Amino acid sequence: MRFLRAQVVSFVAIGLLATSCGQKGEQESTSGNEAKLTGEIKIDGSSTVYPITEAVAEEFRTDQPDVKVTVGVSGTGGGFKKFGRGETDINDASRPIKEQEAAACKENNINYVELKVAYDGLVVVVNKENTWVDHFTVEELKKIWEPGAQEKITTWNQIRPNWPKEKFNLYGPGVASGTYDYFTEAVVGKSGSSRGDYTASEDDNVLVQGTSGDKNGLAFFGLAYYEENKDKLKLVGIDNGKGVVMPSVETVKNGTYSPLSRPVFIYVTDVAAKRPEVSSFVNFYLSNAPTLVPDVGYIPLNDDEYAAETAKFTSFGKPQ
Amino acid sequence: MSNVKRNRNIDTAFKYVGIFFTLFGIAVLFVFIINILIDGLTRINWEFLTNLPSRRASKAGILTAWTGTAWILALTALIAIPIGVAAGIYLQEYGRKNRIARIIELNIANLAGVPSIIYGLLGLEIFVRLMNLGGSLLAGALTLSLLILPVIIVATREALKAVPNSLREASYGMGATKWQTVWHQVLPAASGGILTGIILALSRAVGETAPLIVIGALAYVPFVADSPLDEFTVLPIQIFNWVSRPQEEFLVNGAAAIIILLLITFVMNGIAVYLRNKWQKKISW
The missing domain is CATH 3.40.190.10 (Periplasmic binding protein-like II)
Incomplete structure (x- = not known):
């Protein structure tokens, strides 16, 4: 008392x-x-x-x-x-x-x-055996992920003509996650708006597994998940009009890895x-x-x- | 003659197909358990059971998760079993078999198939907000009780249905009342089936995550609940949280927590099987 x-x-x-x-x-x-x-x-x-x-x-x-x-x-x-x-x-x-x-x-x-x-960085990754993708421009990412791409943009050579004529498979976080909201806002231009024909999972480890086991896989998720699975995935740099920038602690922190670094x-x-x-x-x-x-x-x-x-x-x- | 032979062949073939599928189910379970044991067994020690959640995988424990699961199981059993069995007895032994009874019966069967997250939303409105219980153990147990009630009611009714009518008639013939007949004759005879239903129902409840997250069960709770009105977390939430982390060590923690969850389920089922055998020995007719 x-x-x-x-x-x-x-x-x-x-x-x-x-x-x-x-x-x-x-x-x-x-x-x-x-x-x-x-x-x-x-x-x-x-x-x-x-x-x-x-x-x-x-x-x-x-x-x-x-x-x-x-x-x-x-x-x-x-x-x-x-x-x-x-x-x-x-x-x-x-x-x-x-x-x-x-x-x-x-x-x-x-x-x-x-x-x-x-800060958290969103990384875009492809399979280790993917030899053709070296970087993406933001426009290319938009072309892949925008709602209009559904069932139309499905092969690599539609993105860049010299890439193989093979179907790519997309992996990404579920529509309820803030990560999805942020990516669509940054890339497509409208939060929550993307194509629907991709493999979605709330568990980013599933996305890591999907991309690492699929030669034509392409995914985006949080930087921490790449850091833990570096040996299984190929990191792709992003060109936002000022040259290709690879995501890293420095580039996320100083804001040059744009537009895919975000504050939480x-x-x-x-x-x-x-x-x-x-x-x-x-x-x-x-x-x-x-x-x-x-x-x-x-x-x-x-x-x-x-x-x-x-x-x-x-x-x-x-x-x- | 050839017809007989063919039928015999079909009979033998069916036997082996049956054996194959039985073994297939067991083999899958076996592979799964072995896999989990390899991943997680070395992680289990006393600290793992008595530590609070932590950002360091090696220091993190499941004290609040497993005590939360134990609380939820006990409360859910206390609420759901009496109500479910009583409803089953009423519907089977007392209720009139008219149109309303058939509608109720149909609805209960349908309820057993409603996705669990719907119960979560119902629980959120009724228990959490209307009854103002908040995200408490009691709100969680009430929600899970709703979820498993249909299973218990249906199992109870089926078990009572299987008791031969001659037993009831003999009891009435001895001058027993309806309640005496139900309590002393029918219920003990049906106890095996009822307990099996209860095992299945509680095993479902112990693995549920979605409805509990909806009613506000938490992920980080640094204290063990000491009343049904405390907030809580449960093992499946902790497991999901760990397996979706990027660091390998948390995945190992997840595997270890799965072993504990399996253990809780096995112990619970073991107790039920023991009770079933004990009660059934008493019945001699």
């Missing part, structure tokens, strides 16, 4: 400090390390961002063992549905929030902040951000991301970018 009262007092103290002085960020981060916080943080959303959030939650536990952090994997869209109803505090997202999702949030009076937490996000509601355990968690997230993000196979932002995101969150948490 005494313990509980002490906690309440410390909560109130933090709250007072936060409202009375301007430098909430510093106050929070120091008090976050000293004060024992309790409570529950509900996170849901993208399975692409999940490994990062899982890593942060795991490390946060050693800092604040009494805060119960739970993470779900309903997908970016499924997560935003719950987020917009106020059922979760934080949403993992592998693409920015969509208009109708933002409208749903507004309808339920939920304000939120979008925080960039890492977490979204935090305003109600949650005012709770000390949530704001402590988010600050912990941003300050530990540089070490934890590469640990799970993603590419961290630059240090000044993390600083900018932290500042963005701090000013968001301030009472207006």
Whole structure:
């Protein structure tokens, strides 16, 4: 009982400090390390961002063992549905929030902040035995993947005349994934619009297996899956009008691997951000991301970018 | 004469075809189990069972996943078995065989074929939102109970149907009431079939992922549930999560978790088979 009262007092103290002085960020981060916080943080959303959030939650536990952090994997869209109803505090997202999702949030009076937490590259790969493909231009990718290509563009020589007259087989993530949304947006020009006659799987390992066992296979998926299967696949560079760029940590980070490098996000509601355990968690997230993000196979932002995101969150948490 | 010979040949041929297909099923299962054991057996140790999920494959464990599965199984059994068996008894022994009964019967049979994700959506609206249970163990168990109820009801009815009517008539002849007849004679005689149905139903429930994800079961839960209203994760979700990771070590973890899930299913079925044999020994007619 005494313990509980002490906690309440410390909560109130933090709250007072936060409202009375301007430098909430510093106050929070120091008090976050000293004060024992309790409570529950509900996170849901993208399975692409999940490994990062899982890593942060795991490390946060050693800092604040009494805060119960739970993470779900309903997908970016499924997560935003719950987020917009106020059922979760934080949403993992592998693409920015969509208009109708933002409208749903507004309808339920939920304000939120979008925080960039890492970069992910999408790679285009072919089979090891594919000797003809050296690179793709973005137009060529569009020609292969746009909805109009269905049942019309089916052989390699339709893309470039000197390529063999053999049928290619396409592999890609399912239409519910943020990865699919991002690829179609970047390549076809419209999110969620592509041909339907390709092999889709929510499990990227299936795409790796499909392409590595099929001489005429062609697939796209997250960079981490290529890194783990380098010996089985041939990586294809992308030419976006400025020469061929191969995807790598550097080219994704400095943005030259365009348009297939993308940021991934977490979204935090305003109600949650005012709770000390949530704001402590988010600050912990941003300050530990540089070490934890590469640990799970993603590419961290630059240090000044993390600083900018932290500042963005701090000013968001301030009472207006 | 030649006709007899031909029929005999067909008979023998059918026997061998039958043996072949039986062995084929077993062989596939065997290959699958061996494959999983090779991949995952070395990964199983005490830490694997008692550690929380982690980003490091070698440190990651399934404590919250297997305890979640155990919770869900126990709660689902507690909810679904009494309701399912009671409904089966009513429909078979008490209910009138009229048109409404036939419609109900048809609907129950149809329900057994509804895809599980539909039950998930139903559970999300009714249990999670309307009854305000949230993504809790209870909401999950209620959803899975709905999913397996048709199987239990149909199995119970079939088992009761197989009990010879002479047994009921003899019981009435001794002056027993309907309930005494059902409880002391019919139900014990049908217990074998009913338990088989329950085994099949619970085995289905233990492997379900889709409806639980829909009602909000999580992937990362760092605490073991201590009440039915706690949030949870289950082994199939953890397995799916691991096998879709890019790193090889997580795939090994997935294989190890599959072995544990199989073990839970085998133990559960073993208990049911034991109970079935024990009860059936008591019946002597």
